[in-house]
Amino acid sequence: MNYRFQHIEYLIALATIPLIVLLYFQLLYWKKNTIKKIGDPKLVQALIANYSPINFLLKFMFFALALTAVIIAAANLQKPGAMENVQRKGVDVVIAMDVSKSMLAEDIKPNRLERARQLVYKLMDQLPNDRVGLVLFAGRAYLQMPLTTDHGAAHMYIQQAGPEVVPTQGTVISEALRASNSAFNSKERKFKSIVLITDGEDHDPQAVPLAQQLAQDGVMINTVGIGSAEGAPIMDPATNTYKKDETGNTVVSRLNETELQQLAGATRGVYVKLNDVDATVNAITKQLSTIESSSLDDNAFRDYKNYFQWFLAIAFVFLLIEFFLPERKLKAA
Missing domain, CATH: 3.40.50.410 (von Willebrand factor, type A domain)
Known part of the structure; x- marks a missing residue:
């Protein structure tokens, strides 16, 4: 089955994803330097004991995946449906x-x-x-x-x-x-x-x-x-x-x-x-x-099946997870 993007030019926006990844690592670097400048390392570690680097990474990953899904939705992935020989x-x-x-x-x-x-x-x-x-x-x-x-x-x-x-x-x-x-x-x-x-x-x-x-x-x-x-x-x-x-x-x-x-x-x-x-x-x-x-x-007579709504739904789910996922460690029940 031949798939295509209706607006393939929008995919150029995917170039923002590597930039966001770079900003993420710069943020981590800034956090480490800030912790060093605050004071006694043991005291700082005690203050941020509930902070979860893994959760912070997961929040970033869900955000990046949501953005990717939105861009793909805008490009509108399609496949030919019923073809009329008109x-x-x-x-x-x-x-x-x-x-x-x-x-x-x-x-x-x-x-x-x-x-x-x-x-x-x-x-x-x-x-x-x-x-x-x-x-x-x-x-x-x-x-x-x-x-x-x-x-x-x-x-x-x-x-x-x-x-x-x-x-x-x-x-x-x-x-x-x-x-x-x-x-x-x-x-x-x-x-x-x-x-x-x-x-x-x-x-x-x-x-x-x-x-x-x-x-x-x-x-x-x-x-x-x-x-x-x-x-x-x-x-x-x-x-x-x-x-x-x-x-x-x-x-x-x-x-x-x-x-x-x-x-x-x-x-x-x-x-x-x-x-x-x-x-x-x-x-x-x-x-x-x-x-x-x-x-x-004329392509006006070609029936295409659109998939943009699926990618929007995926983006929505990822954003919900990112929103409700805390940066602190989850307490065991």
């Missing part, structure tokens, strides 16, 4: 969502960022058989969620998305495309699409050449423009005032449609300006349907 037909879709401060502009009510959230929620509802990943970007891009069929997790990440999650501001689209492409299987040359949602405010000269490279790897980029040509000022939530430039003029953020159209055109994708959420979702899903879907095995 395959699904689907496409891998990475949603790259702009969370820069320009997305707080209110030329689309309530603001661009909130409308982008609404779009992503409805889009995921239309992709039940597809794996979805999530990239949030501004001046930097971060893969927030790898490709998964767990769309509920994606909803949680989208709800928390905002300028504060990406400390570097700006709109660097090429960074978003690179981070999105890293989520795909590099060995496949189809079944892959990036849905880029942004106002495209800052022109990124690297974006279109990169999109052309991704097209050669079978990636379709569908772009969604949020905002208006007239633009709108950007509200800074920290100061509750509109953002100003170095000369004191109010900054106006405008939608850059040209670059987004070029990105979509270079990869057989479609560009849609977000006016109506439902119409935008329909346009994107229609374009995604032109990608030949593949048969994919």
Whole structure:
């Protein structure tokens, strides 16, 4: 039977056990030195006659074993249970969502960022058989969620998305495309699409050449423009005032449609300006349907038996024993 740890990275915490053992021996050394400094050895031995070094060692061992059990419980030992031979037909879709401060502009009510959230929620509802990943970007891009069929997790990440999650501001689209492409299987040359949602405010000269490279790897980029040509000022939530430039003029953020159209055109994708959420979702899903879907095995359909609760129970028992075991010698009845 093949066992595995669900979170094997947590096992690195086992490195604390040797450190605790070292601290234990240092404590013993300190106790011996303290006894020597107190005074007459015979008097000291008489005062600590009820102290049991063996019980003290046992208390330490039970504590160390409990800590070990807790760490193993956190890593969650598993073994495969009943295996269902389930395959699904689907496409891998990475949603790259702009969370820069320009997305707080209110030329689309309530603001661009909130409308982008609404779009992503409805889009995921239309992709039940597809794996979805999530990239949030501004001046930097971060893969927030790898490709998964767990769309509920994606909803949680989208709800928390905002300028504060990406400390570097700006709109660097090429960074978003690179981070999105890293989520795909590099060995496949189809079944892959990036849905880029942004106002495209800052022109990124690297974006279109990169999109052309991704097209050669079978990636379709569908772009969604949020905002208006007239633009709108950007509200800074920290100061509750509109953002100003170095000369004191109010900054106006405008939608850059040209670059987004070029990105979509270079990869057989479609560009849609977000006016109506439902119409935008329909346009994107229609374009995604032109990608030949593949048969994919997904771990979401594997049934694993978890053993973390057993290790937690063992840790609890060890802690109880350590708590009630006295350091003094047990008196004979």
